[in-house]
Amino acid sequence: MNYTISDIIGATQSVVLQQSNNEHIAHVIIDSRKLFFGHHTLFVCLYGPRRSGADFIEALYQDGVRNFMVDETFNLEMLKAFPAANFLQVKNTLHALQLLAAFHRNQYPYPVIGITGSNGKTIIKEWLYQLLHQDYQIIRSPKSYNSQIGVPLSILQMEASYNLGIFEAGISMQNEMSCLQKIIHPEIGILSHIGNAHQEGFNSIQQKIEEKLQLFSESKVLIYCSDDSLVKETVLAFKQKHPQLQLLDWGRNPDAYLSISSIVKGNNSTTIHCTHTNNAFQFDIPFIDDASIFNTLICCTTMLYLGYTLTKMSAAVQQLRSLEMRLELKQGVNQCTIINDSYSADWDSFLIALDFLALQIHHDKKTVILSDIAQTAMPATKLYKQIADALSVKKINRLIGIGPEICANAHLFAFIPQVEFHKSTSSFIDTIPVQAFYNETILVKGARIYQFEKILKLLEQKLHDTVLEVNLNAIRHNLKQYRQSLQKDVKLMAMVKAFSYGSGSYEIANLLQQEGVEYLAVAYTDEGVELRKAGVRLPIMVMNTTAADFDNIVTHQLEPELYSISIIHSFQQYLNNNQIATFPIHIKLDTGMHRLGFMNNEIETLCNFLKDNNAFRIQSVLSHLAASDAAIHDSFTLQQAKIFEEMCINIQHAVGYPFIKHLSNTSAIHRHPNLQYDMVRLGIGLYGVDVNMTLQNVTTLKTTIAQIKKLQASETVGYGRRGVLEKESIIATVRIGYADGYPRSLGNGRGKMLLNGALVPVIGSVCMDMTMIDITGVEANEGDEVIVFGEGLPITQLAEWADTISYEMLTNISQRVKRVYFEA
Numbered sequence: 001m002n003y004t005i006s007d008i009i010g011a012t013q014s015v016v017l018q019q020s021n022n023e024h025i026a027h028v029i030i031d032s033r034k035l036f037f038g039h040h041t042l043f044v045c046l047y048g049p050r051r052s053g054a055d056f057i058e059a060l061y062q063d064g065v066r067n068f069m070v071d072e073t074f075n076l077e078m079l080k081a082f083p084a085a086n087f088l089q090v091k092n093t094l095h096a097l098q099l100l101a102a103f104h105r106n107q108y109p110y111p112v113i114g115i116t117g118s119n120g121k122t123i124i125k126e127w128l129y130q131l132l133h134q135d136y137q138i139i140r141s142p143k144s145y146n147s148q149i150g151v152p153l154s155i156l157q158m159e160a161s162y163n164l165g166i167f168e169a170g171i172s173m174q175n176e177m178s179c180l181q182k183i184i185h186p187e188i189g190i191l192s193h194i195g196n197a198h199q200e201g202f203n204s205i206q207q208k209i210e211e212k213l214q215l216f217s218e219s220k221v222l223i224y225c226s227d228d229s230l231v232k233e234t235v236l237a238f239k240q241k242h243p244q245l246q247l248l249d250w251g252r253n254p255d256a257y258l259s260i261s262s263i264v265k266g267n268n269s270t271t272i273h274c275t276h277t278n279n280a281f282q283f284d285i286p287f288i289d290d291a292s293i294f295n296t297l298i299c300c301t302t303m304l305y306l307g308y309t310l311t312k313m314s315a316a317v318q319q320l321r322s323l324e325m326r327l328e329l330k331q332g333v334n335q336c337t338i339i340n341d342s343y344s345a346d347w348d349s350f351l352i353a354l355d356f357l358a359l360q361i362h363h364d365k366k367t368v369i370l371s372d373i374a375q376t377a378m379p380a381t382k383l384y385k386q387i388a389d390a391l392s393v394k395k396i397n398r399l400i401g402i403g404p405e406i407c408a409n410a411h412l413f414a415f416i417p418q419v420e421f422h423k424s425t426s427s428f429i430d431t432i433p434v435q436a437f438y439n440e441t442i443l444v445k446g447a448r449i450y451q452f453e454k455i456l457k458l459l460e461q462k463l464h465d466t467v468l469e470v471n472l473n474a475i476r477h478n479l480k481q482y483r484q485s486l487q488k489d490v491k492l493m494a495m496v497k498a499f500s501y502g503s504g505s506y507e508i509a510n511l512l513q514q515e516g517v518e519y520l521a522v523a524y525t526d527e528g529v530e531l532r533k534a535g536v537r538l539p540i541m542v543m544n545t546t547a548a549d550f551d552n553i554v555t556h557q558l559e560p561e562l563y564s565i566s567i568i569h570s571f572q573q574y575l576n577n578n579q580i581a582t583f584p585i586h587i588k589l590d591t592g593m594h595r596l597g598f599m600n601n602e603i604e605t606l607c608n609f610l611k612d613n614n615a616f617r618i619q620s621v622l623s624h625l626a627a628s629d630a631a632i633h634d635s636f637t638l639q640q641a642k643i644f645e646e647m648c649i650n651i652q653h654a655v656g657y658p659f660i661k662h663l664s665n666t667s668a669i670h671r672h673p674n675l676q677y678d679m680v681r682l683g684i685g686l687y688g689v690d691v692n693m694t695l696q697n698v699t700t701l702k703t704t705i706a707q708i709k710k711l712q713a714s715e716t717v718g719y720g721r722r723g724v725l726e727k728e729s730i731i732a733t734v735r736i737g738y739a740d741g742y743p744r745s746l747g748n749g750r751g752k753m754l755l756n757g758a759l760v761p762v763i764g765s766v767c768m769d770m771t772m773i774d775i776t777g778v779e780a781n782e783g784d785e786v787i788v789f790g791e792g793l794p795i796t797q798l799a800e801w802a803d804t805i806s807y808e809m810l811t812n813i814s815q816r817v818k819r820v821y822f823e824a
Helices: 005-012 053-062 076-081 093-105 121-132 150-155 177-184 205-216 229-241 290-305 310-317 347-358 380-393 404-408 425-431 453-459 472-483 497-501 506-514 525-533 547-555 565-577 600-610 631-655 666-671 795-801 806-811
Strands: 015-018 027-029 041-044 067-070 086-089 112-116 138-140 164-168 188-191 221-225 246-251 258-265 270-276 279-285 327-331 337-341 365-371 398-402 418-422 440-445 467-471 491-495 519-522 540-542 559-562 583-589 616-623 660-662 679-682 699-711 729-734 752-755 758-761 771-774 785-789 818-823
Touching: 005 067, 005 086, 005 093, 015 076, 041 053, 041 093, 053 067, 053 076, 067 093, 093 150, 093 177, 112 121, 112 177, 112 205, 121 138, 121 164, 121 290, 150 164, 150 177, 177 205, 188 205, 188 290, 205 229, 221 229, 221 290, 229 246, 246 290, 258 290, 270 290, 279 290, 279 310, 290 310, 327 347, 337 347, 337 453, 347 365, 347 380, 347 440, 380 404, 398 404, 398 425, 404 418, 418 425, 425 453, 440 453, 467 472, 472 491, 472 506, 472 666, 472 679, 472 818, 491 660, 497 506, 497 806, 506 525, 519 525, 525 540, 525 547, 547 559, 547 565, 559 565, 565 583, 565 600, 565 616, 583 631, 600 631, 616 631, 660 679, 666 679, 758 771, 785 795, 795 806
Parallel strands: 027 041, 041 067, 067 086, 112 164, 112 188, 138 164, 188 221, 221 246, 246 258, 337 440, 365 398, 365 440, 398 418, 467 818, 491 519, 491 679, 519 540, 540 559, 559 583, 583 616, 616 660
Antiparallel strands: 015 086, 258 270, 270 279, 327 337, 327 818, 467 699, 699 729, 699 785, 729 771, 752 758, 752 785
16 A cells, blocks of 8 residues: 555544644554554554553654554643654544545455455465465455454555456454455455354344345345255345345255255365356366365356356366465474474565564574465565565574575565575475574465475474474463453463463463463463573562472562462562562462462451561462352352451551552453452463354364274273273274373263264273274274364363363373464
8 A cells, every 4th residue: 555644534524633744654553563664654643441542652663653543531741742743533443444444445446356255265265365366466454363463454455566456355243244345345245154153243133144144235236055954045035135136046946046055075185066057067076075065166257257167167276275374383303493383474474474483482593484475476586675674673583595586685684693504495405404494483475386384394393293282372362251340450370380271381371461460370380480481571479488489489570479478488588598588479368268368367467467567569469269169159259258358458557558459360350240349360261262252262282093993892992891882983093091181081982072073982991002992883084083081172171071170181281292372
C-alpha cells in the first residue's frame, strides 16, 4: 500500500490531533512486537479491557514510528512528548482499520475469492493456491488471519502486481459478517464444511449458516456442497434475496454442477466418479479422510468455474499434499531450538515466522535458514531488500540462504555477522556439519521444492516416538477467556510450577511474558532459576522456600513466599548479614486449607515482627482456597475469605503500606468473582481444564504403532497373561508405557486410545515402555499415529478412567517425552 496521511484521513474519517508532515504510509501494524519498518508505518492503537495500544507509543516512537491512530480516550497531554509524529483520532480504531482496509480493497478490480464456513477454510485457501499459482499471481490471507482484525490486515497486503485474491472470513457470533463482507467484497464465494465450531455464539446451526452467507451478499458466484439438506435449503433461501448470485454446487444430486456418482476409498487414495456438463469422468485424489475429500471437491468445483478442463483439474489435484499449517518449536541438536516452518515460503508467512523467532528468548543467537521466496509477484530485488531490512530489524545473527535467487542477492545481507549461501539444499547438507550449530534458535523456512525436511532431520534432536504437542495459541485463548472474567485492574499470576503442569518450562513462561501476565509462580527455587537463565524477566514468586534457597533467590531476583515464623526469621537474618534491605516477599496465610501458611493465632506475632522491619517489603499476602470448585463448600469458601480479609487488615495496619492481596485460584475466578481482590492465580485452567469455562485443548499426547499382530481366541497378551482374548483379534503395540507417564491402572480394558477416529481399548498390563491395544475392526498400519489424550479424547476422561485428576495426569508425563510447541 502507498497512501498519504491525507488519504488515510479521508478513508477513516479521522480528526487530526497533530500533523508534522503528509508522510506516505506503506505499512500498518497493531502489535508493537511486529514492527519491521519504522519509517512509513502507521500504528493503529487498539483498545481492550485490560491493555491499550497507546501504552506502546513511546517505545515505537523511539524505534522510528511517526504515525499513530488513537481513539477519543487518548490523553492529549501525551502529544508534547512526540513532536515529530502524526496523530489521527477516530471514535473506534478497529472500525477505522476496517474502513481503511475496505478503501484499499476497492482500489483493485481483480477477482477475489472469499471463503467462510466452520471447518477447512485455511486448507481450502492453501490448496487453491497450490492448484492455481502457476496461472495466477495470488495474494492470500496469511495462515488463518480471518477475524475482525485479521481480515483487514490481510486485505491491506493487496497490490496491483497480483491478479487474484483468496481470503478467509471467520465469525463466532451474529452481526459480524456484514463488516467482513465490506472489506473482502468477494466476487467468488466458497462455503466450506458447516459443523459445530463456534456454535456457542448462535441459537442454531441454521442461524450460523445464515450469518456466514452474508459474506456473499454481493458476490457473483457461490460454491458449496448441496448434500447437507439444511445447508442447501438455507443457501436456496439466501439466493431468493440475492438473485444476482449464481449457485455452483457439488454433491450426489444428478443436477449438481459437479455431480458425484460414487466415492471409492483405497489404501492411500480415493477415486471420484463424477459428471460435469454431461461429461462422465473419474479421477483420483491423494486422501482417504472425509474432510480432505470434501475440501478437495470444493477446490475442484472452483477450478471448473475458473475454466480449467476436467483433465487439467484432475492432474492438478493429484499433486495436493496435506499441509502442516503451523509453526513448530522443537528441541534441536547441540542445545539448539528449532522452529520448523518449512511447508511454504512467501512474504507474509516469512514475516510471521520471523516474529515468532524474535520472541524466543532462550538463546541469544538467532539463525535463519531461508530458501528462495518464489511465491510473490514482487520483483526479486525489492523482495530481497525487504527481507534484508526485516532481518536487520530483528537483529538476526546468522543467515543461511539456499536457492539461486537469494544467492544472486547475497550482497544485500552483508550486514549480518554470519552469512553463507548455497544454490541447493544438498549443497548445504554436504558442506555444513551439524556441529556448526550450537546453543542457538534456528528458524527453518523454505518452499516445499527445497525439501527442507532433510535439514530438519539433521538438526532436530531425535525424538522418542511419543511426543506431547502443546498448542501455544490455545494457551493464549484460554488466558483471554479468564482475563475477560476479571474485574477492572485485577492482576493475574500464572502458575508455571511443575514444568508448567507438564507442558514445558521457559516456552510457556516466555509466552505468558509476551501476553503481559503480571506475575509467575513456581513451586521451587530451581524452577525459578531456570526461567531466569532462559531470559524470563517477569516477577516470579517461589512457593516452597527453604533456607538453602536464599542465595539463589537473591542472586536471581526471585520473590519467596514465606509461610512460618521460623522461615521468615531465617530470611531476615540472611538479608541482614548480606546488608540487603526492602527485599520483596510474599506472606502466605492459612485460612482453612491447612497446608502451608500462618495461622490466625500467629498473626499478632507476625505483625510484631513485620512492624518497622526494613529487611524486606511485602509484595503480596495470599491464601489458598480448599474447595472453590464445589458449590457444596461455598459457605466454607466464604468463611476462608472472611478470615483472609481480617488477617490482611492486621498485617497492613502493622506495616503501614498497601500490598497485593490474592486468594482466588482457577475455579474461584469465575465462581467467586467477588473474591478476586487485587490479583488471581490461574493454574490448570490455563492448560485447558475447567468444566465451567469454554476452553481450548492445549496438550495432545501422541504415540505410534510399533507392531500389529493377529492373535487367536484364548491367547493372552502382556505380563501375567492378564489380557485374555475371547475371539480372534488384531493387537497393536504402541510406544508408550508407565515410564512415560501412562498409568498402569489403565491396563486390561480400563483405558482407551484414539486410533484413526475410533476408541480402542488397552489389553493386558501397561508395560514400562509399551502398551498393547485391541484394534480389531479398525483399519490401521504400523507407524500410524495414536492419540493418548487430546482433541477427541480429553485428559479429564483419561483421568476419570485412571481414578485420578487431570493435574496428576499432566504432571506425570515423563521428561523423556519430548515437547513440541506449535502455533496454528
